[in-house]
Amino acid sequence: MTRILVVDDDLAIREMVALALEKCGYRVDRAPGLPEARAALDAAPPGLVVCDLYLPGGTGLDLLEQVRALPGPPPMILMTARGSMETTALALNGGVFDYIAKPFDLDVLLERVRAALGGAVEAGAEPERGPASMMVGSHPAMVEAYKATGRVAAMAVPVLVLGETGTGKELVARALHRFGGHPEGPFVPVHCGAIPDTLIESELFGHRRGAFTDAQRDRRGALALAHGGTVFLDEIGEISPVFQVKLLRFLEDGIVQPLGAEKGDPVKVRVVAATHRDLRALVAAGSFRQDLYYRLAGFEIRLPALRDRLSDLPDLVQHFQERFRGELGLPAAGPPSREVLAALAAHPWPGNVRELGHVVRRLLIETGALGDAAALGRILGDGPAPGAPALSPASFGAPFVPLEEMERMYLLAVLAHARGNKTEAARILGIERKTLTRKLRPADCMDTDDAEGGAP
Numbered sequence: 218m219t220r221i222l223v224v225d226d227d228l229a230i231r232e233m234v235a236l237a238l239e240k241c242g243y244r245v246d247r248a249p250g251l252p253e254a255r256a257a258l259d260a261a262p263p264g265l266v267v268c269d270l271y272l273p274g275g276t277g278l279d280l281l282e283q284v285r286a287l288p289g290p291p292p293m294i295l296m297t298a299r300g301s302m303e304t305t306a307l308a309l310n311g312g313v314f315d316y317i318a319k320p321f322d323l324d325v326l327l328e329r330v331r332a333a334l335g336g337a338v339e340a341g342a343e344p345e346r347g348p349a350s351m352m353v354g355s356h357p358a359m360v361e362a363y364k365a366t367g368r369v370a371a372m373a374v375p376v377l378v379l380g381e382t383g384t385g386k387e388l389v390a391r392a393l394h395r396f397g398g399h400p401e402g403p404f405v406p407v408h409c410g411a412i413p414d415t416l417i418e419s420e421l422f423g424h425r426r427g428a429f430t431d432a433q434r435d436r437r438g439a440l441a442l443a444h445g446g447t448v449f450l451d452e453i454g455e456i457s458p459v460f461q462v463k464l465l466r467f468l469e470d471g472i473v474q475p476l477g478a479e480k481g482d483p484v485k486v487r488v489v490a491a492t493h494r495d496l497r498a499l500v501a502a503g504s505f506r507q508d509l510y511y512r513l514a515g516f517e518i519r520l521p522a523l524r525d526r527l528s529d530l531p532d533l534v535q536h537f538q539e540r541f542r543g544e545l546g547l548p549a550a551g552p553p554s555r556e557v558l559a560a561l562a563a564h565p566w567p568g569n570v571r572e573l574g575h576v577v578r579r580l581l582i583e584t585g586a587l588g589d590a591a592a593l594g595r596i597l598g599d600g601p602a603p604g605a606p607a608l609s610p611a612s613f614g615a616p617f618v619p620l621e622e623m624e625r626m627y628l629l630a631v632l633a634h635a636r637g638n639k640t641e642a643a644r645i646l647g648i649e650r651k652t653l654t655r656k657l658r659p660a661d662c663m664d665t666d667d668a669e670g671g672a673p
């Protein structure tokens with residue numbers, strides 16, 4: 218009969234888990250803390266350890282070393298209500314078999330127990346204690362994302378990170394780099410959606426002097442700069458079909474040939490791409506190459522929208538409060554009032570965590586604290602969603618204009634916001650660049666040829 222050691226200082230959870238396991242025919246040893254768990258490991262090596270992450274006087278990771286020193290080390294499942302990217306990635310790298318977010322369904326736990334007992338533990342690197350968390354949130358969907366990040370970080374596969382704008386895709390890319398095989402190498406982010414088609418090749422591959430009119434000196438591209446590290450291709454759904462072919466070729470042969478160069482050089486770089494768009498739909502619609510999609514999506518990590526993980530709101534608000542208090546030099550203030558939290562929970566958060574950060578910052582600047590629900594209401598009411606223009610009746614003429622006219626004015630407002638950059642304006646609008654160009658064509662108040670105006 219397989220013995221399972223259950224370690225949790227919370228009596229109710231310890232008993233609930235132990236009884237469920239006993240009902241399934243396992244023999245269970247119970248330990249309320251680290252000393253009892255250590256004694257149980259010495260007395261009778263278990264076939265599996267199910268352990269709470271945070272215990273009085275230490276963490277489940279403190280037990281891991283002793284578990285791994287046992288002959289034929291048993292797998293370990295960590296449970297926690299406060300998962301973080303760091304603990305998850307370190308635990309999985311350190312040989313923990315699984316990581317489960319509290320509160321959990323007992324059926325889910327039993328399924329994980331069976332999976333753990335069916336597979337062997339992999340020897341991994343010694344777990345280290347990580348720095349303070351860079352990603353906040355312990356909603357089960359976030360813990361799943363941390364687990365996916367921890368599992369794939371050390372593998373040499375391209376990763377595609379999916380999620381709405383502001384959900385933390387770049388943070389995941391940075392974590393993949395940090396917990397990957399070459400954290401000492403460079404991390405080079407490229408915001409593909411903000412770079413005009415004409416410049417993206419030179420941005421990624423570099424160019425030789427004289428390759429085009431403005432190329433006054435040799436320039437290394439992002440891929441060469443990321444050699445030995447990670448390149449993060451943000452908004453990958455925005456790249457043109459012509460550039461898709463070039464990127465695919467690089468992913469296949471690893472050769473970077475700068476514009477105007479006679480030959481290319483091999484580059485070793487980990488590729489992490491991200492998009493807020495549904496890439497599969499773009500593939501189905503024929504605007505994104507299927508072969509490139511498969512190349513980029515060696516593994517997919519999906520981040521939840523903030524409105525789908527509202528249980529993380531208080532922790533996120535506290536995180537931003539501490540961060541901005543330091544930055545703004547404000548005196549300590551209490552936690553957010555219940556009214557403020559309720560108003561935050563009722564907001565749809567189209568800009569997700571980024572938007573929440575802006576709102577908390579503004580409320581702190583305006584009121585010095587997070588208690589004033591009326592001030593928050595004003596901020597939420599008049600704060601434009603990130604990327605959207607400030608809308609007011611005056612923006613659209615008074616009192617009403619035909620829908621077609623309103624669309625045209627709205628498109629122009631977004632284009633002006635994007636400083637004339639159609640690629641960026643199309644990204645904000647969620648439409649194809651050529652659709653934007655077509656829609657703008659009848660409007661003769663703006664240059665509608667394909668050249669990018671303004672800043673890139």
Ligand SMILES: Nc1ncnc2c1ncn2[C@@H]1O[C@H](COP(=O)(O)OP(=O)(O)OP(=O)(O)O)[C@@H](O)[C@H]1O
Pocket residue numbers: 351352353354380381382383384385386387388389451491492493536570571574
């Ligand atoms: N889970 C999180 N915990 C703490 N901060 C977060 C979290 N997620 C996002 N942020 C913060 O929100 C902002 C936006 O995050 P990030 O740039 O990673 O999002 P993104 O999904 O890449 O956005 P975009 O698609 O617009 O490029 C950053 O300031 C980041 O630090």
